[in-house]
Amino acid sequence: MRILSGLQPSGRLHIGNFFGMMEPALKLQHEGDAYYFIADYHSLTSVHDGKALRGYVRELAVDFLACGLDPTKCVFFRQSDVPEHTELSWILSTVTPMGLLERCHSYKDKIANGISASHGLFAYPVLMAADILLYESDVVPVGRDQKQHVEVTRDIAIKMNETFGAGLFKLPNPRIQESTAVVPGLDGQKMSKSYDNTIPLFAPRPELKKLIAGIKTDSRAPGEAKSTEGSALFQIYQAFASAEETAAFAQDFANGIAWGDAKDRLFERIDFEIAPMRARYEWLMAHPQEVEVMLHAGAAKARAVATPFMARLRQAVGLRSLATATTRGPAKAAKAAAASFKQYREKDGQFYFKLVDAKGALLLQSLGLDSPQAAGKAIALLKAQGAGALAELQPLLAPFDAQHAPLLQALHALSTPAE
Numbered sequence: 001m002r003i004l005s006g007l008q009p010s011g012r013l014h015i016g017n018f019f020g021m022m023e024p025a026l027k028l029q030h031e032g033d034a035y036y037f038i039a040d041y042h043s044l045t046s047v048h049d050g051k052a053l054r055g056y057v058r059e060l061a062v063d064f065l066a067c068g069l070d071p072t073k074c075v076f077f078r079q080s081d082v083p084e085h086t087e088l089s090w091i092l093s094t095v096t097p098m099g100l101l102e103r104c105h106s107y108k109d110k111i112a113n114g115i116s117a118s119h120g121l122f123a124y125p126v127l128m129a130a131d132i133l134l135y136e137s138d139v140v141p142v143g144r145d146q147k148q149h150v151e152v153t154r155d156i157a158i159k160m161n162e163t164f165g166a167g168l169f170k171l172p173n174p175r176i177q178e179s180t181a182v183v184p185g186l187d188g189q190k191m192s193k194s195y196d197n198t199i200p201l202f203a204p205r206p207e208l209k210k211l212i213a214g215i216k217t218d219s220r221a222p223g224e225a226k227s228t229e230g231s232a233l234f235q236i237y238q239a240f241a242s243a244e245e246t247a248a249f250a251q252d253f254a255n256g257i258a259w260g261d262a263k264d265r266l267f268e269r270i271d272f273e274i275a276p277m278r279a280r281y282e283w284l285m286a287h288p289q290e291v292e293v294m295l296h297a298g299a300a301k302a303r304a305v306a307t308p309f310m311a312r313l314r315q316a317v318g319l320r321s322l323a324t325a326t327t328r329g330p331a332k333a334a335k336a337a338a339a340s341f342k343q344y345r346e347k348d349g350q351f352y353f354k355l356v357d358a359k360g361a362l363l364l365q366s367l368g369l370d371s372p373q374a375a376g377k378a379i380a381l382l383k384a385q386g387a388g389a390l391a392e393l394q395p396l397l398a399p400f401d402a403q404h405a406p407l408l409q410a411l412h413a414l415s416t417p418a419e
Ligand code: AMP
Pocket: 007, 008, 015, 016, 017, 018, 019, 020, 021, 142, 143, 144, 145, 146, 180, 181, 182, 183, 184, 190, 191, 192
């Protein structure tokens, strides 16, 4: 299972972001092949201050790591280090109906909140679709307000498959953690930067205390029973607490806990949860170089997936090399197409593959590989990219003549879908 999610670097991570996306996503990191990234191309739709953006990227990278992202387990990267995202976005945009984007709530909300209506903001969901589809993602953990974007992604993938070939794109599924799908802010509305009602996750203790003191409550006096229903204070507590703790807190509400005491309890609960993460946050904020190294390594891993995917897609849509797009007669092409890959295991226990022509003459021979999957992957790459994959695969192959015409023709025929 491939899991993928991203966050825009656009300010301090708040408790709503944490429970809506960060925590559910990080819980999944050990359940599959996880890809998490910093969506900095996306932030350009609302942040036009280079210095500020750089600061936000650094902060968000640290947030991910402090919240428990394990960069040895997942592929953790910065979107703009993988330019394939924007290339794919362009190709997707050529089949995306305007109406599909016109219906997006997020676009309408952002304009209502004063972000200027640029083409980039309108096309935002197409770039998000590219993020998701590029890695053939199965599951996309997001907050509820991003669900529509994942649905748009599915629609775009369907359209691409109809247009350029079934099976080119995999349809992703959103995953929403319902219990914390909408975390309320200080005033009881959805916690959001645009409402200025957030609690930043890594707020220093005095700031945290002050913010919690400002949570809106009703005017019931100490000793009077209080309703948990509609209480932002209670819901924020619930997001952090276990079922037992929540039940005990509800009982305290029924028993008439004073609001001041309830706020102290919330502060202690949050601080208990955040203290260990805060230490890591502070260390990482002081060591940006270490963070940069991790992002760099992540980008290399991401590109190892993104580049072959785009090579395949470029072939499918017709962005192909003229040198290999021959106009040979059908007889000759058919003969080349009759070449095939054979996979087998030798007495040495290792796995091999070779490419042979119609008569069984050897065209390409692999070295011994650890697994049949490794052989399968190399074959898939050759079928996707033709001779373009030879350079990358050279370490796995017995010496060959890269100019050998029958080899090049066979690879070309195998990598070109029947017209
Ligand atoms: P945003 O800060 O609006 O860009 O959202 C980033 C991520 O956090 C998205 O997956 C949102 O769905 C999620 N999110 C933002 N605010 C909340 C909230 N108040 N409750 C739950 N999830 C949220």
